[in-house]
Amino acid sequence: MATRFLGLILALFMATSVLASPKIEHWTTSNGSRVYFVAAPELPMVDIQVVFDAGSARDGTLSGTALLTNAMLNEGANGLNADQIAAAFEDVGAQFGNSSQRDMSMFSLRSLTADYALKPAVKMFEAVLTQPDFPSASFERIQKQMLIGLQAEKQSPAAIASRTFYSKLYGNHPYGMMPAGNEQSVSQLTLASLKRFYQQYYVANNAVVILVGAINKPKAMQIAEQLVANLTEGEKAKSLSPVSALTKAEKIIIEHPSTQTHIVMGQPGINRHDPDYFTLYVGNHILGGSGLVSQLSNEVREKRGLSYSVYSYFRPMRELGPYQFGLQTRNNQADEALDVMQTTLKNFISAGPTAAELLAAKQNITGGFALRVDSNSKIAGYLAMIGFYGLPLDYLNTFKSKINKVTIEQIKEAYARRVQADNMITVMVGGKE
């Protein structure tokens, strides 16, 4: 123990700003998983993530399949039960996490790098990923918990608005369903269907392994190899069907006994490889993506005091993720707030940003670049994105210059071509007064 702490202190004293532009190492395991690694020697810890293309976009007819499969992996593995698995991680201070969204099914492990911790933690992580037992008692319990979670959604106007928005935005596309499923689909899930899902999607060719921490490359190679060695090679998940554009605007009003109305508005936006990504990113930064200094915040909050929070963002995904706008305001001024939000968007599409606004946005984005990669966990997040979506390895290195190249004309042109203020889904959830 003493040696470990001393090592830590020396490392701290000698450390320089090595994280300024992380050096990404990339290779493929012998059975086909793609690995992304950044050495971060300063703290005696490592973050490991394994991401499968096994999110709810792969649910098929039974929505909730991906989430429940993800949640089952640490319920029983290699003969150990959930209590034993949790204790194996926590006995050595390691943190295990799992989550599942539309594109990604993600598993994470954070551990100290000392052998007494890392060895057993990685071994347990490997068993969870590759030898899950799918105990039926756990299945029934988590299924019940998911149904309770769906009940909890019904007391949240924000959750109701989000569910309705995705459903209307995407129709029959897999993105239209919520990862948490619905009462009917979750009730119909079976252990057999989860096992099939696992066998199809939890395969080496469909996995990305991320490592960031105080280990060297040989160690990273060994861990990555170990984690996926017992996965079958399998096949990469097929591409998803493309998202169709909206053909008509629609406004859905849902009554809820809340004092505020939650408004969500939007249309299909961009995917992770979109050629307009940087142009639209900078444009939206000015319109609604920069917190208290955005145009939307200025119009809705600063000038009129209509809402505590107002935002807009692109969520780039495998296929077109949403371009989403939102705010909450007391019921009797909901129409006024929506009008201000729409007018601000329309003005932005027709007038574009001013030169001063564009300059300020670029200064903000590029001047704060170091903040994006100032911790192991943030770097791991970028690696997961780069790895999962197959973005170029120099994504972070070229980020600033791509931002700096964006012009007012490009923003205006891209918004005119891609964003239709009169063709959006608008969902309003709230009370009458």
Add this chain to the structure above:
Amino acid sequence: MVIKIKQIIGLALLLPTIVMANVSEYQLDNGLKLIVKEDHRAPVVVSQVWYKVGSSYEHNGITGISHVLEHMMFKGTENLGPNEFSQIIAANGGRENAFTGRDYTAYFQTLEKDRLEVSFRLEAERMRKLVIDEAELLKEREVVAEERRMRTEDNPHALVREAFNAAAFVNSPYHHPVIGWMSDINNYEAVDLRAWYQKWYAPNNATVVIVGDVEPEAVYKLAKQYFGPLKPETTATVKPQIEVVQRGKRTIEVKAPAKLPYMMMGWKVPVVNTATELEAWEPYALEMLAGILDGGDSARFSRDLVRGDEIAASVGAGYGLFSRLADLFLVVGTPVKGKTIADLQQAVMAQIKTLQTELVSEQELKRIKAQVVANAVYERDTVFYQAMQIGMLETIGMDWQLSDAYVDNVQAVTAEQVRAVAKKYFIDKGLTVAELIPLPLDSKKPVMSVGGRHGH
């Protein structure tokens, strides 16, 4: 004269646990405290200004005023227009925000390391030169009212929490919510805000915490340049407001539109700040007890109540040992379908009973200690969190070095001590229980659809 109080670096190799790298502490002539922690992992710096004021400093009628003042701190000074503070930080690539708690109000910026001066220039300006404009205040009252609607009025759990605190604390200022009661929010006047600002916003009531890729002496020089000229204030003495002795279990019900039942239980307990010297170990034993019940998926609540007996859909234990005034040990939860709040409370009480009668196992103690040791490393992955720890401790009147001692103090807890605090504090006389009774939600069917169908 300005004295440099401590330079800790020399001690680093002597202390038994993971010692914070390199912390320097200074005090300016006007009373402002500056704490600089070097972290050279990335070329960034976080700058936080902490004021010793928060909702626990407020009295009835002006509850939430610390929070609305926090909002007004972005609305203009003698030399800055409304929102200009944020615009300047943004143009410098910074991220910024502020937060108000029961015991503190804090402002922060995260910047590339060579922009620290921008933070100091602006923070010094608004420390003494804020302008409370009537029209801006009227707008901001509306914004805060919307914030309260979002966080509390439309959130059944928050409604329970608020009613619960108001029942558990009679005369302690932890009685009222940080955001304030709606009636108070609607009635702040500019004179109230100006008086509150005048009283608390001064260098001698502020701690500036800097963590990042900086050189402490250079930061100190910069602090002297910008904060040095500010005049100190005669700050008011805070009355002790020691909570009256509770003389029996308190039970309340909250009825609100909701789908699921929910409950909170809270026992009166000491915190590090209020524990006597003889009982200084008790908060750490309570911290350990919280870990035994809810320190991860292997802890007793998850193992026995969620998985084993399948009584709880969710259940958690919460205890914060660093606050200004005595606080509560909380248990919150929702039963699974088919079980009642009474079933869940009974199961929780059985867990407490076990802690009062049986010693926790060495294995469990070891597990919690392993987590505490590991977390002390993990926490250092962000400069923001490191600054938070220092700022919070200083602002509740404690030494930031307690965050180092924390690991040792938890490591020293024995099974006997856990049993002792379980017996001493988990008693009906100190217990408050709140239950959410769900009222039906109105029909959620779409009542109107405008603009027809859309196709794909």
